[in-house]
Amino acid sequence: MYEKEVEANLRRLVQNGEKLGVAVSGGADSVALATVCVAYGRKTGNEVVFLHFEHGIRGEESLRDMEFVKKLAGRLGVKCIVERGDAAAEAEKEKESLEAAARRLRYDFFVKAAEENGIDKVAVAHHREDLAETLLLNLIRGGGIDGMTAMKETREPFFIRPMLRCTREQVTDFLERHRIPFVYDSSNDDVNYARNRVRKELVPLMAEMNPDIVSALMRAYDILLAEGSALQGLADERYQACAREKEGWVDISLDLFDGEPLAIKRRIVRRAIDRVGCITDVELKNVDDIIGLAERRRTGKWMEKNDFRAVVSYDILKICSKSFIIDKYGVFFGKTLEEAARISDAPLPGCFPEESSATQYISKSAAEGAVVRRRRDGDVIRPFGMEGTKKLGDWFTDKKVPMQKRDAAPIVEQNGRIIWVVGYGLSEYARAGEEGAVKVEFGYENGEERDV
Structure with missing residues (x-):
């Protein structure tokens, strides 16, 4: 019953x-x-x-x-x-x-x-019946x-x-x-509606060939479920062998990855993307593009899809969230701003980039001696256009930045002052005065494989 x-x-x-x-x-x-x-x-x-x-x-x-x-x-x-x-x-x-x-x-x-x-x-x-319809869809x-x-x-x-x-x-x-x-x-x-059409037209048509079509689809479902579970178990073992999870990104050894069957490669890549918190809306094409990037093994080549990035660095494939900035050697922190980005003299534009842009205009004096680092306990920021300071954690909260992305956000700092949280916004200390501005580019082009 x-x-x-x-x-x-x-x-x-x-x-x-x-x-x-x-x-x-x-x-x-x-x-x-x-x-x-x-x-x-x-x-x-x-x-x-x-x-x-x-x-x-x-x-x-x-x-x-x-x-x-x-x-x-x-x-x-x-x-x-x-x-x-x-x-x-x-x-x-x-x-x-x-x-x-x-x-x-x-x-x-x-x-x-x-x-x-x-x-x-x-x-x-x-x-x-819902399950059978979902399988068909x-x-x-x-x-x-x-x-x-x-x-x-x-x-x-x-x-x-x-x-x-x-x-x-x-x-x-x-x-x-x-x-x-x-x-x-x-x-x-x-x-x-697609599901209604499957229910009212496709399933009855299939039932003309097999009156017990729903039971047949359930058998197919159970077979696929068991085989998918076995395949995922094997892929998990191979992931443990060839992938190393870091703080906010995953390194995959290409020497080990290259020898895997395509089905296992796809599952390894999907798991790596999932581990950096970006699996939502990832399609097969995204995964296969990353596998193609890995197979070409051209250091400095990278691509961005949806909410994640992948980069080849010699014999390593790195997968990380967009919150990371990537150079030709992979994900970086602890570098000077000059090492990490392209800096050029430029007049202030009539229309400034969005806060989320990886290109911004900051004062020349703020760029001198600046470094790129992760956030630290006790960090404060003087929000752009404000007089006082605010705890960086509170500032992130105001901007609705997820907790899992905060440690990954590159911070441009000069002499203990936060100048820019890359991808999220400038501080007041970045404002250009009489000394003029410089254009700072960590640049990338969405969805394209490119050199940096």
Whole structure:
């Protein structure tokens, strides 16, 4: 039975005393999961909280769903946390599909709600047919093993899928047996959405060739999952052999890396990118570009993709975040500004570079004798345009710089005064006066392989 299977999974996935959030849209799947989770919580003492995100897509119908979930929570005696957004505006702003924007906003809300309310796990209502559809979608997009097995029972940071092996038929049967009401999302009928088209057109077409197509796709999923796990285990061993993790970057020995099969190379590179905190939105092309860079072994050649950089330094491939500045020998600190960057006399421009630019104009006097270093305990900065100083950590916080990137930020210092935090902003001490300015370039061109 559906409820017994879900409860058994909850016992494995949720620890005693953990607070459980349940993503509830109001549809059949999420209402079934929410009902079982509440019953489970009453037996075990785990507190259950409903989470609902209203995307602003379907007008009155969307508001109806929100009110339905609130009333369901009230009827079951649990707290309901609701947030509203505008997925259409977000999709236009970020140049992404409406589906992608809605999903991103929804999961951002789940994470925020969990952090603000002490929720330890968030359960989402994906079932076997959802898994089969996801496999097909990623296959159509040209995904590999990891893409086709992306939907798993657990997902970082705290998401769980207690009904992933249950069928849609089991869900429907559970709701009918217990006469549990739910709402229907009319957008599920719109085949302009890729997932709906797969569900309503592709899967039925495949079922004409194999009536048990979902079971067949599940078998394929399980095979891919096992083989992907084995391949990743081998890649992890080879990563340990050829990679050395430093403070904010990874060095990969090209002598050892070169002999690996392409599949292992790709996983080594992806793990290195992940270790510097930049794996989001990394595509196969990005990974293969880095492998190509490594194979050419031209010292001083480097490239930048998304939020990370890769550079060849003799027999080493270095991978680091954008916060690092790279010269032809790799990532540097402890050099003079003159050694680390290109400095030239230049009149002040009519339009100054953005704070995030690796090229800035600073006073000549500030550049003299300046060095490049990491941040230190007790660092203070005099923000540009301000009279007083501020702790560098507070300044980073004001600029919303993630903690993991702060130690990687190159700091230009002169005689104990911070002149420039490269990639984040100048200090008041960089302001050019009568003595004139110099142009300082750590320059790079986004997305291009180049010499420095």
